[in-house]
Amino acid sequence: MAHLHTCPNRGVSALALGIVLALAAPTSAHDGHEHAMQAAATATVATPASHAADIVRDPTDLPPPITRRTAVTVRVDLETIELEGQLANGTTFKYMTFNGKVPGPMVRVRVGDTVEVHLKNAPGNDMMHNVDFHAVSGMHGGGHATLAAPGEEKGFTFKALKSGLYVYHCAAPMVAEHISSGMYGMILVEPEEGLEKVDHEFYVMQGEIYTDEPFGTKGEANFSIDKVMNERPEYFVFNGAADALKGVHKMQAKTGETVRIFFGVGGPNYTSSFHVIGGIFDNAYATGSLMTAPVQDVQTISVPPGGTSIVEMKFPVPGDFVLVDHAIVREERGLGGIIHVEGPENPAIFHEGLDTVASTAKPALRPTAAAKPAPAPGAAASASSEAKASAAGGSYEVKELNRGDKGMFVFAPDLVRIHAGDSVTFKATDSGHSVESIAGMIPTGATPFQSKMNQDMKVTFDKPGVYAFECKPHAGMGMVGLVVVDNPVNVDSIDPSKMPNKAKQHLKELLDQVRAGMKTALR
Numbered sequence: 001m002a003h004l005h006t007c008p009n010r011g012v013s014a015l016a017l018g019i020v021l022a023l024a025a026p027t028s029a030h031d032g033h034e035h036a037m038q039a040a041a042t043a044t045v046a047t048p049a050s051h052a053a054d055i056v057r058d059p060t061d062l063p064p065p066i067t068r069r070t071a072v073t074v075r076v077d078l079e080t081i082e083l084e085g086q087l088a089n090g091t092t093f094k095y096m097t098f099n100g101k102v103p104g105p106m107v108r109v110r111v112g113d114t115v116e117v118h119l120k121n122a123p124g125n126d127m128m129h130n131v132d133f134h135a136v137s138g139m140h141g142g143g144h145a146t147l148a149a150p151g152e153e154k155g156f157t158f159k160a161l162k163s164g165l166y167v168y169h170c171a172a173p174m175v176a177e178h179i180s181s182g183m184y185g186m187i188l189v190e191p192e193e194g195l196e197k198v199d200h201e202f203y204v205m206q207g208e209i210y211t212d213e214p215f216g217t218k219g220e221a222n223f224s225i226d227k228v229m230n231e232r233p234e235y236f237v238f239n240g241a242a243d244a245l246k247g248v249h250k251m252q253a254k255t256g257e258t259v260r261i262f263f264g265v266g267g268p269n270y271t272s273s274f275h276v277i278g279g280i281f282d283n284a285y286a287t288g289s290l291m292t293a294p295v296q297d298v299q300t301i302s303v304p305p306g307g308t309s310i311v312e313m314k315f316p317v318p319g320d321f322v323l324v325d326h327a328i329v330r331e332e333r334g335l336g337g338i339i340h341v342e343g344p345e346n347p348a349i350f351h352e353g354l355d356t357v358a359s360t361a362k363p364a365l366r367p368t369a370a371a372k373p374a375p376a377p378g379a380a381a382s383a384s385s386e387a388k389a390s391a392a393g394g395s396y397e398v399k400e401l402n403r404g405d406k407g408m409f410v411f412a413p414d415l416v417r418i419h420a421g422d423s424v425t426f427k428a429t430d431s432g433h434s435v436e437s438i439a440g441m442i443p444t445g446a447t448p449f450q451s452k453m454n455q456d457m458k459v460t461f462d463k464p465g466v467y468a469f470e471c472k473p474h475a476g477m478g479m480v481g482l483v484v485v486d487n488p489v490n491v492d493s494i495d496p497s498k499m500p501n502k503a504k505q506h507l508k509e510l511l512d513q514v515r516a517g518m519k520t521a522l523r
Contacts (some may be wrong), residue, residue, distance in 0.1 A: 052092040054180065055085035056244040057101040058336075059251050062262070063108040066190050071112035078104065079120045080129035080148075080170070080183070085237065088242035088334060090218040092208060096127065096170065096181040103205040103292035104168070104185030104241025105268065109160050111192050117249040118155045128172050133158070134306065135166035135187050140212040143171040151441055163191040165288035165308040167264050175229050176268045180208055182240055184266030188310060198312065199257035201520070204337065206274075206303075206325065207240065207266040208233035215333055216505050229271045236325065236335035245323065245337025251481070253315060255343025260312045264288075267305025273326035274309065275300040276339070278319065285310040300326050315341040316349045320403075330500055332476055394422045398481065400433035400471060409474040411435075414481035415510050423460045424483055426451060426469075434470045440466035441494045443485075465490045466514060468507060482510045491515060 006470050081100045087093040098104025109115055120521040121129050132141035133134035136158045169175075170183035184205060211221040215235060222500040227233065238245045245251065253259050256491075263274050283294035285299045288308030304310050315321060323337035324330075345351065397415055400434035404410040416424060427433040435457060436450035443465030451457035453473075461467065471479040481504045491514050 015434045024281075024306075038138060047174065047192045052084045052086045053100070055083070055095050055097060055100065055102050056148050056239045056241050057105075057203065058249050059204050059239065059245060060200075061101075062106040062176055062203040065195055065197070065201075066108060066110050067194070068110070069192065069194075070112065072107050073113070073114040073116060074107075074109050076107050076117045077118050077120075078131055080125060080391050081122050082125045084220070086222055086241055087209065087211075088216070091221055091242075092219070093211065093221045094181070094223065096129070096178050096183045097329040098131070098170075098183060098185055101185075102182040102207070102237075103203070103264070104183070105328040106185065106262065107187040108166075108190065109187065110190045110194075111163050113159055113160045113189075114157060115160055116155065116157050117142060119146040121150050122151040123151040125150040126206070127178070128181070129170050129178065130154070132166055132171035132185060133166065135160060135164070135168075135189055137161050137164070140171065141168070143210050149173060149283065162366070162389060163189045163290045165189075165262055165264065165285075165290075165310055167266065167306050167308060168414060169266060170308070172223070177223060177225065179266055179268040179306065180210055180228055180233070181223060182207070182266075184264075185264060186264045195260075195290075197478030198260045199262045200251070201262065201490055202251050202339075203262050204238055204245070204323065205247075205264045205266050206272045206335070207237050208268065208270055209235040209237060209325065211235070216501055222442050228268075233270070234333065236270070236330040236333045238323065238335060243336055244291045250338040250340055253339055255318055256314055258282075258312060259316055260310065261306070262310055263303060264308040265303045268326075269305060271305065272303045273300050274303055274311075275324050275326040276313065277322040277324060279313050279315060279369055280338075281311040281313050281344050283310075283312040315339070315343075315348045317341075320353070328329065336458055377452045394419070395429055396422065396424045397427055398424055398435075398448045401516065402430040402432070407478075408478040409433075409471070409477040411469075411471070411481040412478060415484070416512060417484045418461060420462055420486055421460065423458055425456060425458045426452045428456050433474065435469055435471060438470050438480070438499075440462075441466075441496075443467070443490050461485045464488075465512075466494060468494060468496075470503065475503045477504040478498040480507050480510075481505075482514065488514050499508040 001080055026108065078098045081097050083097065083100065084092050085095040095102065100229050102294045119131050126148060129150065130143045130146040132143040134141060139156055141156065142156045146154040148154045168185050168187055170178040172178055181421045184207065186205065194249065210224045212224045230327050261275055281298040282300040283296055284301050285294050288307050288310060299309065301309050301499055318341045319342060321339045325335055393405065396418060398416060399412045401410050404412045407426055418424065431454050432449045434453045437448045442448065443463045446463045446465065449459045461483060466488045467483040469481050491511060494511060496504045499507060
């Protein structure tokens with residue numbers, strides 16, 4: 001992190017670029033799985049691949065706003081660390097990082113500050129590293145002055161001349177490998193008057209990861225030079241890892257509070273169409289410039305690799321608001337985050353269902369004790385009928401949900417064990433879903449089934465075996481499930497490999513449960 005102190009400016013000698021490139025070849029190999037790791041001011045040890053490190057930088061991990069109104073000298077300490085990190089559930093990757101996290105630490109200075117950059121290449125590393133700051137008015141952004149072999153420390157000094165939000169990254173050859181492996185971060189140069197106060201600030205960067213192994217493959221994933229050269233990433237990530245900002249690192253706010261997101265794209269190749277589902281940016285500094293008036297009331301902003309943006313917004317209603325790149329298929333490859341907003345409901349702004357307006361003089365929708373979301377066509381008339389259906393012997397219920405205990409777009413439960421002759425009612429609990437058996441994934445001679453959109457469907461299962469089912473519109477989001485009737489005689493003939501990635505992974509997990517003889521509570 002940045003440390004503030006006042007001291008005279010210090011000059012740094014420059015190397016010829018040709019010498020820099022000549023020195024950029026990898027050094028002799030070292031064991032990169034265990035070595036000293038410095039993140040902030042705490043020394044820890046990177047653990048083996050079986051217990052890979054959490055490399056995700058929490059979006060709340062950034063310096064506070066600057067309150068001083070005089071220029072000082074700021075010391076920035078960066079340590080380049082190569083380590084085995086958690087890329088996805090069951091998948092690890094050899095990351096290259098600044099200070100052990102992705103992105104590197106956010107640096108915060110003020111116009112007029114003198115910035116001393118100290119870069120240390122950790123002794124246990126395999127590669128040479130450096131840092132190029134886009135906020136620098138000087139040759140190579142300091143890259144030539146910081147090119148360091150493992151165990152070396154280099155540095156330079158620069159004057160922060162222009163306010164704005166800027167990217168920094170490793171620029172040692174092969175640059176795209178170092179950047180895509182996690183070596184990027186941002187520096188905020190505040191204007192002399194500072195920034196307007198907000199309730200929350202978050203630090204988010206988008207990147208791509210290129211692996212030899214296909215998306216979702218378990219075990220250790222290896223960097224693919226062929227895929228990075230052809231711009232074919234297997235993963236898109238926020239803050240370094242798949243779904244990194246959806247779980248323990250999701251962001252928190254309350255209704256009515258102002259949220260500011262410092263957003264950047266490390267890349268190295270793809271532009272982001274940054275969007276928050278269910279939210280509108282009150283202010284968007286779309287290029288990271290603080291000297292240009294923000295654009296207001298913006299739905300989506302375009303941020304190129306090596307570029308930044310600052311957005312500000314409020315949430316008038318509670319809920320989970322999802323951060324995406326609106327090249328939306330990238331969410332299927334790990335990209336996504338959540339801002340969890342708590343507070344009182346505000347039905348005048350948003351509520352589910354359609355109400356009957358009681359008064360033409362006050363047409364705003366208002367909840368009443370009787371007001372409930374309109375049931376989907378064919379749905380049961382009351383909540384008590386659901387309870388009876390789930391409690392009745394030989395008849396079970398599966399709900400189609402936009403969100404459940406296991407995430408978004410799920411069947412609940414997604415694994416049901418029954419006996420021949422029993423029935424399952426697929427309930428259109430949330431709109432926009434349907435259910436149908438998956439061709440080639442039901443017992444031989446069994447009758448396929450398919451519901452209409454937004455309609456309940458009751459299916460009686462007579463033949464023993466495993467029946468795979470899906471919501472066709474949301475199978476790509478993993479909305480699949482299994483009904484197991486008595487003996488799962490056909491379990492080994494079910495091949496989910498041709499399904500979309502999340503569906504394939506989810507079906508495999510369910511089939512593994514069946515093979516292991518695990519029991520799922522029926523409801």
